[in-house]
Amino acid sequence: MKQPLNDERFLQFARSYLRESFPNPERVGCPPDRELQTLIESPLKANSSLTEHLSCCSPCYSRYAALLEAQRIRLRRKAFDRLVAFYRQTPARLAWVSGALVLLSIFWIFIWRAPQPAYSAFTLDLTAASETRGANSNSSGPVARIPKRPLQLKIQLPLGSKEGLYLVSLDAGKGVVWSHEAEARLVDHVIALEVRADLRSLPAGRYEILLQSGFEKIEYPIQITRP
Amino acid sequence: MDMTTREPGSEGINPVDRLGRKINPEVLRVAEQLRKRLFSYGEKMLGDAAVVANLLEESGAAVSRILQRNPETSTAIRDLQAYLFRVFIRKINRLLRQQPQLSNWEVASFIDYRESMEGKVVLDEFLGNCDPVTRQMLYRRIEGFSWKEIGKFYRVSAHAAEARCSQAVQRVRRKLGYRD
Numbered sequence: 001m002k003q004p005l006n007d008e009r010f011l012q013f014a015r016s017y018l019r020e021s022f023p024n025p026e027r028v029g030c031p032p033d034r035e036l037q038t039l040i041e042s043p044l045k046a047n048s049s050l051t052e053h054l055s056c057c058s059p060c061y062s063r064y065a066a067l068l069e070a071q072r073i074r075l076r077r078k079a080f081d082r083l084v085a086f087y088r089q090t091p092a093r094l095a096w097v098s099g100a101l102v103l104l105s106i107f108w109i110f111i112w113r114a115p116q117p118a119y120s121a122f123t124l125d126l127t128a129a130s131e132t133r134g135a136n137s138n139s140s141g142p143v144a145r146i147p148k149r150p151l152q153l154k155i156q157l158p159l160g161s162k163e164g165l166y167l168v169s170l171d172a173g174k175g176v177v178w179s180h181e182a183e184a185r186l187v188d189h190v191i192a193l194e195v196r197a198d199l200r201s202l203p204a205g206r207y208e209i210l211l212q213s214g215f216e217k218i219e220y221p222i223q224i225t226r227p
Numbered sequence: 228m229d230m231t232t233r234e235p236g237s238e239g240i241n242p243v244d245r246l247g248r249k250i251n252p253e254v255l256r257v258a259e260q261l262r263k264r265l266f267s268y269g270e271k272m273l274g275d276a277a278v279v280a281n282l283l284e285e286s287g288a289a290v291s292r293i294l295q296r297n298p299e300t301s302t303a304i305r306d307l308q309a310y311l312f313r314v315f316i317r318k319i320n321r322l323l324r325q326q327p328q329l330s331n332w333e334v335a336s337f338i339d340y341r342e343s344m345e346g347k348v349v350l351d352e353f354l355g356n357c358d359p360v361t362r363q364m365l366y367r368r369i370e371g372f373s374w375k376e377i378g379k380f381y382r383v384s385a386h387a388a389e390a391r392c393s394q395a396v397q398r399v400r401r402k403l404g405y406r407d
Contacts, residue, residue, distance in 0.1 A: 005365070005368055005389070005393055005396060010346055013347075014350050014365075014369045015369050015370070017350060018366075021271070022264065026263075028264070028308070043380055044381065044382075049305030049306045052305065052306045052309035052359070052362075053306055053308070055309065055354040055355075056313065056316070057309075064366065068366070068372070069370060069371075072370070072372060075376065
């Protein structure tokens, strides 16, 4: 359940209940306005029995509420005025704060933000490769050499491959070290797909590139070389 | 035939309640001062002047008994009028909680919080039982002050101000048997 003192409906009810339920047209036992004012300004020093009277006298409560409202507005305005005065009276501070903000922005733009790697285009032609059948894969064929850097890798699939979603992965022998999904499309009479691959974190060496789409699986040996 | 209508409670308050308990003359004087207001409030809540008159006499007798049993309490009661009013409100609330069918349509339309008496009863009990500082904190909260602003006035943190009021409300709710 929401705390009643943070529940706007409860507070709204309490507001109207205290302002309307205890009419006192003859103002029996009401304190003078000055005492209410003291209760507002220095609540810890004022006569605390007033608070009891306020709980059962709507006219006094309404007056008290009006004084509280005025105080609240005054306090909030004061805080805003203080902020404005801070800048008006000391233009040097404003310059300092603005300068610091500019420096922070520059720091964020040029230093904090990691530089985006530049992906260079690279085409891997697998049109000569064939689909893997059975457990024996074609690993005796030619090995494509791929530089170890961020690549916009365009892979041309073997003849007879189908369009659609492929899972492209790199197997280092012990397991898959990188994978990505890409859509293969027919471009210039060749089925090809494009992926972004940042190979800088991979050690140079021999890998198998695997392309899988449903039951279709293509394996091809590659060599990742130093740039 | 006299067709004029009498004001509720205009015949005066009986110095003895329906159970035969006497009302202290000082309390009776205060009750007479408050009679109009108490009747106006009681009739709005209960809709029956006779029941209100009985409750007023019972409240007067209860306060008299408290003063008689603990003479030092009389110095602790800073405002006898407000104290009597709160005892009267508590008696009305007890009756409303016991017999919800007593609440008329006026009460139902007036109290829309959770469509029940819960908000009113909790608020009345809170105002009747808590210390003056907590009461002032509640007034400020009701009038739209943030906990931070309230804390500043009473030289405590926002969290302390909120905890003080919330714990007081929780105590009241538990005492009244409402679930948290």
